[in-house]
Amino acid sequence: SYELTQPPSVSVSPGQTASITCSGDKLGDKYACWYQQKPGQSPVLVIYQDSKRPSGIPERFSGSNSGNTATLTISGTQAMDEADYYCQAWDSSAYVFGTGTKVTVL
């Protein structure tokens, strides 16, 4: 079955840029999306179709996908961005989530 791998944690200082990677075999040939989940809350879609932002998502969230890696970038990271982030792709009639990354804003 298809697998997506993320780093367990990423630390970033306020105002700096955080990059979260998501690795999978030929992931660039698929569409990737990203979800943000804060403690005790439901996930929220922040990026879909590799790089598109849903309405209401701040411009500081951006995405890219090429080769075997999709990347979520948070520019000018704010304290409110501290959360778990999951990538996701569709493969062989199944939704596959990444292992998840905890972003800590120090």
Place this chain on the structure above:
Amino acid sequence: EVQLVESGGGLVQPGGSLRLSCAASGFTFSSYSMNWVRQAPGKGLEWVSYISSSSSTIYYADSVKGRFTISRDNAKNSLYLQMNSLRAEDTAVYYCARDSYYGSGRYFDYWGQGTLVTVSS
């Protein structure tokens, strides 16, 4: 405003059954495919099942195939998950999620608040 409200969670013994429901509002339910996604305590997200708008296409994760059944009632704007032969590893918060897609990519654009299922003796 899109709203998805799950219900039906609770404590059940191993081998038991439970039926989850998801009430949808704020959009034309019959036009959208729907999903169930779960999250074990302290763990990541796991997709469980998909059902197309007309119920003609259904998919399951291997971990629940043969034990769980997804269904919907478009007249009642409701999604269901019948869970049988429950195991301790099925303990999780179960989310109802609306399906969306672009080209060959699919994703969940709206999520409910979740309902907790605990399988324990």
